[in-house]
Amino acid sequence: xxxxxxxxxxxxxxxxxxxxxxxxxxxxxxxxxxxxxxxxxxxxxxxxxxxxxxxxxxxxxxxxxxxxxxxxxxxxxxxxxxxxxxxxxxxxxxxxxxxxxxxxxxxxxxxxxxxxxxxxxxxxxxxxxxxxxxxxxxxxxxxxxxxxxxxxxxxxxxxxxxxxxxxxxxxxxxxxxxxxxxxxxxxxxxxxxxxxxxxxxxxxxxxxxxxxxxxxxxxxxxxxxxxx
Amino acid sequence: xxxxxxxxxxxxxxxxxxxxxxxxxxxxxxxxxxxxxxxxxxxxxxxxxxxxxxxxxxxxxxxxxxxxxxxxxxxxxxxxxxxxxxxxxxxxxxxxxxxxxxxxxxxxxxxxxxxxxxxxxxxxxxxxxxxxxxxxxxxxxxxxxxxxxxxxxxxxxxxxxxxxxxxxxxxxxxxxxxxxxxxxxxxxxxxxxxxxxxxxxxxxxxxxxxxxxxxxxxxxxxxxxxxxxxxxxxxxxxxxxxxxxxxxxxxxxxxxxxxxxxxxxxxxxxxxxxxxxxxxxxxxxxxxxxxxxxxxxxxxxxxxxxxxxxxxxxxxxxxxxxxxxxxxxxxxxxxxxxxxxxxxxxxxxxxxxxxxxxxxxxxxxxxxxxxxxxxxxxxxxxxxxxxxxxxxxxxxxxxxxxxxxxxxxxxxxxxxxxxxxxxxxxxxxxxxxxxxxxxxxxxxxxxxxxxxxxxxxxxxxxxxxxxxxxxxxxxxxxxxxxxxxxxxxxxxxxxxxxxxxxxxxxxxxxxxxxxxx
Numbered sequence: 001x002x003x004x005x006x007x008x009x010x011x012x013x014x015x016x017x018x019x020x021x022x023x024x025x026x027x028x029x030x031x032x033x034x035x036x037x038x039x040x041x042x043x044x045x046x047x048x049x050x051x052x053x054x055x056x057x058x059x060x061x062x063x064x065x066x067x068x069x070x071x072x073x074x075x076x077x078x079x080x081x082x083x084x085x086x087x088x089x090x091x092x093x094x095x096x097x098x099x100x101x102x103x104x105x106x107x108x109x110x111x112x113x114x115x116x117x118x119x120x121x122x123x124x125x126x127x128x129x130x131x132x133x134x135x136x137x138x139x140x141x142x143x144x145x146x147x148x149x150x151x152x153x154x155x156x157x158x159x160x161x162x163x164x165x166x167x168x169x170x171x172x173x174x175x176x177x178x179x180x181x182x183x184x185x186x187x188x189x190x191x192x193x194x195x196x197x198x199x200x201x202x203x204x205x206x207x208x209x210x211x212x213x214x215x216x217x218x219x220x221x222x223x224x225x226x227x228x
Numbered sequence: 229x230x231x232x233x234x235x236x237x238x239x240x241x242x243x244x245x246x247x248x249x250x251x252x253x254x255x256x257x258x259x260x261x262x263x264x265x266x267x268x269x270x271x272x273x274x275x276x277x278x279x280x281x282x283x284x285x286x287x288x289x290x291x292x293x294x295x296x297x298x299x300x301x302x303x304x305x306x307x308x309x310x311x312x313x314x315x316x317x318x319x320x321x322x323x324x325x326x327x328x329x330x331x332x333x334x335x336x337x338x339x340x341x342x343x344x345x346x347x348x349x350x351x352x353x354x355x356x357x358x359x360x361x362x363x364x365x366x367x368x369x370x371x372x373x374x375x376x377x378x379x380x381x382x383x384x385x386x387x388x389x390x391x392x393x394x395x396x397x398x399x400x401x402x403x404x405x406x407x408x409x410x411x412x413x414x415x416x417x418x419x420x421x422x423x424x425x426x427x428x429x430x431x432x433x434x435x436x437x438x439x440x441x442x443x444x445x446x447x448x449x450x451x452x453x454x455x456x457x458x459x460x461x462x463x464x465x466x467x468x469x470x471x472x473x474x475x476x477x478x479x480x481x482x483x484x485x486x487x488x489x490x491x492x493x494x495x496x497x498x499x500x501x502x503x504x505x506x507x508x509x510x511x512x513x514x515x516x517x518x519x520x521x522x523x524x525x526x527x528x529x530x531x532x533x534x535x536x537x538x539x540x541x542x543x544x545x546x547x548x549x550x551x552x553x554x555x556x557x558x559x560x561x562x563x564x565x566x567x568x569x570x571x572x573x574x575x576x577x578x579x580x581x582x583x584x585x586x587x588x589x590x591x592x593x594x595x596x597x598x599x600x601x602x603x604x605x606x607x608x609x610x611x612x613x614x615x616x617x618x619x620x621x622x623x624x625x626x627x628x629x630x631x632x633x634x635x636x637x638x639x640x641x642x643x644x645x646x647x648x649x650x651x652x653x654x655x656x657x658x659x660x661x662x663x664x665x666x667x668x669x670x671x672x673x674x675x676x677x678x679x680x681x682x683x684x685x686x687x688x689x690x691x692x693x694x695x696x697x698x699x700x701x702x703x704x705x706x707x708x709x710x711x712x713x714x715x716x717x718x719x720x721x722x723x724x725x726x727x728x729x730x731x732x733x734x735x736x737x738x739x740x741x742x743x744x745x
Contacts, residue, residue, distance in 0.1 A: 003649050003650065005649060012618045012619075012638045013638050013641060013642065015638070015642075016636070016638045016639050016641065016642025016643070017641075017642040017645045017646065018642075019642060020642045020643050020645065020646030021642075021645070021646045021649055023646070024646055024649065024650055026649055026650070069649055071645060073645075097645060097648055099641055099645070101528060102528050116648060116652075116655075118641050118644050118645055118648070119641075119663070120637050120638065120640075120641045121528050121529045121532050121637060122532060122663050123637075123640050123641065123644065123659075123662050123663060124529060124532075124616070124635060124637040124640055125529055125532030125533045125536050126536060126662055126663055126664055127635060127640065127662070128529075128533050128536070128588060128590070128614060128616075128635060129533060129536035129537055129539075129540055129542075131614055131633055132521060132537070132540070132542055132586055133540045133542060134671060134672050135672075136672035136702045136728040136730050137670050137671060137672050137730055139702065139713060140670070140672075140699055140700060140702075140713060140730040141661075141662070141670070143713060143715075144699070145643070145658060145662070151715055153647075153654050153657070153658065154651060154654060155651040155652075155653040155654040155657075175716065175719070178716060179716075180697060180699060180716055182657065182697055182732055183653075183657045185653060193653065193656055193657065193660075195657075195666075195668040195697075195732065196697060197668060197695055197696055197697050197732055197733040197734055197737065198695060198734070199692045199695060209653045211653055211654050211657045213699065213715075213716075214716075215715065
């Protein structure tokens with residue numbers, strides 16, 4: 001699923017976002033404010049410079065609020081907050097993701113209208129603590145989350161007439177397929193995400209979402225099995 | 229003569245070779261001098277008790293004469309304790325036999341005769357360092373009251389109270405503060421001494437010749453001058469002539485100035501030294517523990533990490549160069565030290581070779597983090613260093629410097645942002661697992677020998693009943709490295725003791741499983 005992404009800011013956060021997003025093959029347009037540094041030129045990425053204080057500049061980017069994802073990753077928190085505020089005012093329905101560097105700012109960014117806020121230090125500090133106290137968890141997460149191996153976490157939206165349609169979770173041989181099911185959104189139970197450690201025997205229907213962890217090739221096989 | 233020399237030398241070598249001698253000496257040293265030795269506090273407590281008893285006896289003796297057996301107890305027991313202590317301190321102050329050996333080897337090298345006299349002189353010079361030290365003098369004076377011939381000596385028992393300073397760290401700190409302002413205090417003291425001298429003589433000249441019945445000699449005049457200049461003013465001796473009153477007015481004015489001066493010097497020196505005293509306390513506290521983690525940098529990330537460490541019950545010390553940040557960490561109830569983590573001193577004081585197991589470099593400056601990391605690794609290669617970094621190139625250099633774990637907050641955020649773009653639900657799962665906000669968490673469980681999971685096939689374990697999802701197993705884990713990660717092991721995979729299971733589950737389900745191990 002390729003997405004159109006607007007990435008605001010190309011500082012240390014923006015750079016990493018660009019790297020990871022482009023790896024997944026999304027369509028990215030990088031936008032920076034006029035005063036931000038020019039390091040993207042070295043990386044050879046086309047870049048649009050605007051004055052974020054002017055509405056015309058932002059409107060001239062041609063944002064489609066239904067399909068575009070807007071990532072706000074300016075280096076200065078004040079700019080980032082202002083940007084989220086502006087974007088939300090201009091595009092009430094847009095999907096805005098912001099990067100925050102503290103619990104305090106997360107609250108402000110959420111209030112300003114970001115759909116999702118990634119707290120830069122929260123995740124990092126958990127990881128550092130885990131290195132000390134839970135080395136095995138750290139390694140496992142490294143392999144699954146931080147893509148250091150062929151392990152991967154993925155979500156699968158069940159299509160119509162898939163082979164698992166109408167079946168119960170217990171009836172499906174996930175293990176034999178090399179797949180671990182860890183969470184599920186069962187539409188019959190609402191839109192809430194449920195971890196499967198409770199072992200509720202969900203009935204799978206079209207429109208449910210499965211979150212699984214598997215090795216790359218097993219995941220491909222599983223996806224083929226579902227979608228055929 | 230030659231025989232004595234020979235005997236002396238062989239005795240020195242026997243001591244040098246004797247393990248037993250060394251261990252006894254180390255034990256005694258630890259007991260009386262080493263603040264981080266756990267049993268020293270019992271010794272200190274015992275000594276304080278002995279001193280208090282002897283002072284109490286002195287006080288009781290003033291009005292009610294104490295029975296002779298108590299007096300003897302005081303005389304023999306207390307004195308012998310003090311003398312033993314004095315000799316022990318004298319003994320552990322330095323190694324005499326080493327001086328002998330050194331001297332012998334030196335003269336052997338220069339092909340000279342060993343002179344017993346020179347060796348003796350050298351030892352004396354060395355030990356004189358102990359004898360002439362302030363605390364040793366007090367110790368010696370505290371022994372003197374045992375000599376009952378002179379009544380005045382009894383009052384020296386109070387020096388035993390002074391001795392208590394030695395056994396309480398905070399009181400030593402007070403002396404330390406005064407020592408730091410030695411120059412200022414001495415200047416002021418000699419200045420006031422000068423004023424008292426002049427004023428005393430002047431008053432004596434004006435009123436000493438029978439004008440004032442209270443001033444009979446020079447001592448009275450000096451006494452009056454001190455009482456006046458210190459603004460105490462008993463009034464038992466007062467000037468009666470106009471000249472004497474003029475002198476009084478003058479020294480009262482200088483007295484006020486001097487007193488406030490001294491007060492301000494002591495107060496300011498205390499506020500300057502307060503943090504140092506506190507840090508000394510931190511180092512002392514840490515000295516009693518093992519496996520200490522050092523957090524360098526108390527910025528945004530440092531704060532979050534510290535609160536995480538507290539939750540997990542990890543012992544740690546915060547170091548920050550910035551005084552305010554170090555103070556903040558202290559206010560939050562952590563052990564904190566204001567110091568430069570890129571220098572070796574502070575880590576040596578904390579015991580880098582014995583106590584520190586992990587160091588986290590979390591300042592916001594990459595170069596600084598690399599600097600700290602290299603500093604640690606050069607002091608002790610075995611300490612596990614985790615460094616934060618926001619630049620790929622610097623991260624490579626850190627890995628080159630053998631930093632064990634390089635963490636890039638921006639990379640983590642960038643990675644998560646990318647997951648969100650394609651798979652928002654997986655992102656939510658990730659966030660909840662990584663940030664540990666929800667009740668479902670990821671944790672590790674080590675299989676202990678003969679527990680119900682030891683020697684069990686994965687297929688035979690009822691994970692449904694345990695209410696746990698097993699992601700995988702780490703096998704062949706040794707003390708330093710984790711072994712291979714077996715993701716989603718097959719049903720006939722047999723679990724062994726020592727394996728680390730990585731599981732997702734409800735907090736209580738995981739706690740339950742852990743308690744069964």
